[in-house]
Amino acid sequence: MRLKRLLLRYYPPGIILEYVQGGEPKTRSIDLLDLSPDTDVMALVEEIRKGEPLITASCKEQVIHLVRRLQEKLGEKEDHKFYLFKVLRAHILPLTNVAFNKSGSRFITGSYDRTCKVWDTASGEELRTLEGHRNVVYAIAFNNPYGDKIATGSFDKTCKLWSTETGKCYHTFRGHTAEIVCLSFNLQSTLVATGSMDTTAKLWDIEKGEEAVTLSGHSAEIIALSFNTTGDRIITGSFDHTVAVWDVGTGRRLHTLIGHRGEISSAQFSWDCSLIVTGSMDKTCMLWNAMTGRHVATLTGHSDEILDVCFDYAGQRIATASADGSGRVYNAETKMCIAKIEGHQGEISKICFNPKGNRILTASSDKTARLWDAATGQCIQILEGHNDEIFSCAFNYKGNIIITGSKDNTCRIWR
Incomplete structure (x- = not known):
């Protein structure tokens, strides 16, 4: 060596x-x-x-x-104030999702108009439109960290793989018998996973353009999936109240995480692959040992459904977003709530940490996105201007650009 x-x-x-x-x-x-x-x-x-x-x-x-x-x-001290840079009236019909490439130089939008558009973040220019789906384009992703490919999952039951640079469609993946509602690339960019209302998830080989494995066993639709960083495990979260842990190579189910009393809304591995966090309509968030599938803790405190959960990059903190209009920050080691995020006038549908882990971004039905101090829960900034609920928000990799997507049919770039 x-x-x-x-x-x-x-x-x-x-x-x-x-x-x-x-x-x-x-x-x-x-x-x-x-x-x-x-x-x-x-x-x-x-x-x-x-x-x-x-x-x-x-x-x-x-x-x-x-x-x-x-x-x-x-x-470094964090005192970046975000200002509205561009408003993009992206599609003729409502947006479904937005996503950045790793550097934040490009982002994509999916829509009910059956297309996915690729945008230049610096200029706000539309670079290309990915056309070919016969129904709503619901789930979208870049193959980060590379960013040279885009996957789109549609209500037409197919997933398409595209070139970011040319917009060429490499493959159309067929096999699901109902709408595709979530998708994810593995970090190695060899596989894309799709989750469907047909109760299965499928892994597709990007090189060969064919199905690698079908993950069967859930009894209701799969609405969340996430690879671990090493790419040998994937989790699927379902409306059947369970999360399954699968071996990527064989498609074998390794563990079923049973304990939630409501539909799963969100599920994620920690960066070091040791923990899994799950959020549910039962108002709780649960932590699990990723190797054994053992239940580690139940994080309580919300008075309504949990709509989103996430780890920070280091896996030391967990943030939850709820229909009760508040968020919570928990210490992953002590399982204690260390901060409450309060101030939104409507449900919070999306929550994420900035890459550094010291800021939290939330998107709400009250038409605002907000920036919070992750340690104290103090609101640092309100991003206002949308005139309908915000369903999506994201940081770029450096944490100095934010994108928000709203039902008002616009995307806003903040920098």
Whole structure:
């Protein structure tokens, strides 16, 4: 094994090793999820060297330098105020979804008008329209971190794979017998998963353009799915009140997470693949051990359905959004509620952390999106101007651009 170069990964903090083994170029990462501005860098680098043979004495200084840069980034004060940059009247019929590529240079919108549009974030220009579906384009995604492909899932029961650059349709994936309502790429960009009202999820091979495996076993529609970062597991959340954990290679069901007393609304792995968080219409959020499927904790406090849940990048905090108009932030280790997000006048349908994990963004039916301090729950900024409910919001990878999508048929770019 020969080390070629070391790269920084800011979110979540880590160092990527590019190396050659047996003539093959490979990469692996050293995750530094617990790094803080106070961490003893010298002691940490010694610890890294003990466990990583590629980090030799000759590159120790470089590793110290990289860790210090990560520390500086974590210690930077956050006082970015967002201003409305562009209003895009995107489609002739209502929007269904919006999504960024990793850098935030492009974003996509799906619509009831049966198309997906690709936009340039810097100029607000429409770059191309992806046409071909025969019904609502409901679920959309880039194959981040690469961003050279787009997947669209439709009520016409098909999923299409497109080139971001040319708009060419590479494949149309057929096999579902009802509407596709969620989809996701694995991080390795070899598979795209689709979840359907037909109670199954399917994994599709991007290279070959064919079905790799069908995940069967739920008794109601699948409305959430998420790969873990290593790509060997996927979870599916269903209206049958359960979440299933599957082996990606074989399609075998490894665990069924049973405990919720209402439909699942959201499910996600933590970055290090150790935990799964699930949100449900039963007003609770549950934490599970991802390896064993064991129930770890039930996070309570909401008085109405939980509509969205998410981890921060480091997997240290969990945020929940509820139809009761509030959000909650929980410490993933202690399971305690550390902040309440209160101020919206309507249900919160979407919640997400910025990449750094110190800010939270919410989208609400009260026509506003809001920015919050993740540690205190204090509202920092209200993003106003939409004239109907906001159903989607997202940060780009740097955390300095926000996109909001509304039922008023517009997207707004904030920067």
